[in-house]
Amino acid sequence: MLLSNYVDAFTTASLGVLFKNTMIVGIVSTLLSLVITILTAFAFARLEFKGKELLFAALLATMMIPGELFTITNFATVTNLGWRNTYTVLIVPFLVSVFYIYLLRQNFLQIPNELYLAAKVDGTSDLKYLWKVMVPLSLPTLISITILKMMGAWNSYIWPRLVANDEAHRLITNGLRNAFTDTTGDVNYPVQMAAVALVSAPLFLVFVFLRKYIMSGVSRSGIKG
């Protein structure tokens, strides 16, 4: 019964749309998120400004409140912005992740300061230095972040269901979850959870498939001098 639902889900016409939506949201949000994370981590790791320590502590503090409490306020915000049932609402609200900023900052801090000062002397601009030196040296971490962010886009369903559950913007996890809901709507946890697990299966295959590339990207020669 479970298997036939899965087959059904994959043969319905809307699967193409679900997949397209998920790819658009996944790729755009990952790219934008990487840019923001790199800029922010760089500022915290290399630039000097007033209140740096305090701001960083404040950033960490935002991680300490369970995000479920934000839902209602954010729902009101995106409704007021007129973002309901758009790609924007699926991409923008979660672009900034302190979790990844912190990770990348740690990595940036490991890159010797001498490289930066040398670049300064050569008159290299910060942005160029960031792009030519720091980003390549932090590639392992950036790849990790990419994997995690893509997984997040693929697996997320609570927020997307709430703000963009129309046919044109529905994401794959919600589409497949719907296919597994009992005809009458009684929550059948085992079936639904199995569905979520199965939804993740393709992602797992992608990981296995790309693992070689990911891991070889990770193993570059040492940074620490």
Place this chain on the structure above:
Amino acid sequence: MVESKQQWKAWIYLAPAIVLLLIFTVWPIVNTVAMAFMEDYSGLANIGGETSFHFGFGNFTKVAQNAEFKQALTNTILLCLITVPLSTVLALLIAVALNAIKPLQKALQTIFFLPYVTNSIAIGMVFAAMFNVIGSVGTRRPLISSYGIVNDIIRFFGGNWVNWINSGSEYWANMFVLIVYIVWNALPFKILILLGGLTSINKQYYEAAKVDSTPRWRVLTSITVPLLSPMLAYVVITGFIGGFKEYTSIVGIFGESMGPVHEAHRLNTMVGLIYDSLASNNQGRASAAALILFGIILVVTLINLWVSKKRVHY
């Protein structure tokens, strides 16, 4: 002059993140804090014109006086203190091993990433099935249909089966299952990060150690750990922040009753309390519980930061 230039440059780099955080994180937090001080506040009732709430500390005292509060706090702290160090040490050892062993590396990496790709409630249910005893445990006429894989293995080696999660099970047995599950679930992320850190360490250090024929554990404690310290600090600090928010793993294994049959709520956590309040449409009380939790995590994180400042080498 140069310094002030760097000042505003830094803020330009930070601007996108700060703008988004202000809208989608700080503003909700402001609302959360405000609601925590509004007694008997309910968002829906407020829309219905019911504005009888008043300001005060009532939500905090209500949460603290809840019969389950002490238990939830104990569970949260206990789980956190055990699972975070345990998973960090294991992740370190596994990452070092994965980095060193060439054969089977691919297969092992895949196995360790398995828990990460899917929903923790879903895997929790699979995990629970391995420990679940099906039957009429503890009655005058006990009939057992299935002992679960874990007990089957114990019995195969001649041991006595254990009541892990079913009616009549002991607290420590419940906690054992939870700890195993949480640690296993936390490993892949930590391994991923530490493995990334390991590959960044210059091989010269290890070659030097080889020439000196330094024992393995010395290499680990004197070279690997110090050089990996920024990533270790990151893993520990974020591990504690996440650990204090433990909730889904318990739902996965014990269901929403958050405990074995004979004692529901026994394994509830702080975030569990927040969910309970949200479910009964008590946003004020949920916010107060969240702020209490925030206070605890803040103290722990400050201690962590203080320690890491002394120990971490960049």
Place this chain on the structure above:
Amino acid sequence: MKKLVSALLLLVMLFSVCSFAGAETAPAYDGSDVTITFYHTMGSNLTAVLDTYIEEFNKLYPNIHVQYTAVGSYDDVRDQVSTEITVGTQPNIAYCYPDHVALYNLAKAVQTLDAYIDSTAEVTRADGTTEILGLTDEQKADFIEGYYNEGVQYGDGKMYTMPLSKSTEVLYYNKTFFEENDIAVPTTWDELEEVCAKIVEIDPMSIPLGYDSEANWFITMTEQLGTPYTSATEPHFLFDTEENREFVKRFREWYQEGYLTTQKLYGAYTSGLFTSTSEIRSYMSIGSSAGAVYQRPAKDENGNYPFEMGIATIPQANPDNRKVISQGPSLCIFKKANEQEVIASWLFVKFLTTNVEFQAEFSMASGYVPVIKSVAQNDVYADFLAKADGGNYVSALSAKVCLEQEDTYYTSPAFNGSSTARDEVAALLPACLTIPDGSDVDAEIEKLFQKAIESCEYSQ
């Protein structure tokens, strides 16, 4: 004297004018072009039925456009709607359970239906025929009473919801085994005890009865015994009484004796125990009437069912006060600024709940039972019922049993916190049943009841 009479008359007239002005009257549908949104949980097999009947509806009302969204599960619908209410974008119509409506009512978002039901305003349809906006007396009488009355469980006597399709709990039993051993199907709990004792004697490796839902069991017992459970008005939580502790204690004895089990106590679905072909099995199972196919054993290699299944009304405490729970979705309509949207929503809800063909087809596709009696006379549905048996057509058999017990349905009071009460008794009952021999059973039960009440009250 005359003066007095005329004064009285005047008073009566004044009174009636006042009360007339006081009662809400629903204006008629003016034929304007409106789009109404409808959140439900239907799977694709049911939306196909819905599509057909939206088309039928549009033949009568071409200007009312129905847009539906399959939101997910019942809980998903509740979360979605209650969040949308906070910004005022809730749909026009939604699938609902009573506790959802109690939640939406905090925001006073749900439209009461009395004025619409009672309206005699005439509406002209596209085919030139007319109908009254409200329900005719025949239509009202056609609803199964217990289902219809769910709409007025909110403590203020007003009607908030219309039933769409319903299910209940039924007793599934192993007919083959019962006939072989000459056992009569139990109709009361006393008889059930005897039957269990007999079954255990015949097959010591069996747990005679599996009860799927602990919450339903507890609540149904209070209803059958006429003892307090909850109230829609304060104080809400009333279930900590001597009589309730008494029946729980009795069931504990049965559980310890190995007569019965529940899903939580057994550690797996009790339907699995009932359909089991291994040594440990049950011969009776109480579960949802909509899940008959899950209670049916798998066919063996020769294509035969290992045993024939029978379905009956669940055991009762008092044969003169038979009670079984009513479950399944109802429809609620939300208030909107545009009055015509609300009227259009009502017309659609009325269409779905009173259209015999829709009710028949929807019931057959979903496994739920129709909410109006006249469906039984529908040819297609009558054919479906006639096929009822304990093998290939168990859904029909289940539906038949449900329709035969139409005078026994009850629903519990709904208020903000009623779902907490349900969760608490769902944990309370099995916890009491597991109290081991040798401990002070009465004291332990009392303690657990008190704890459950405290938890309920904390959530207020």
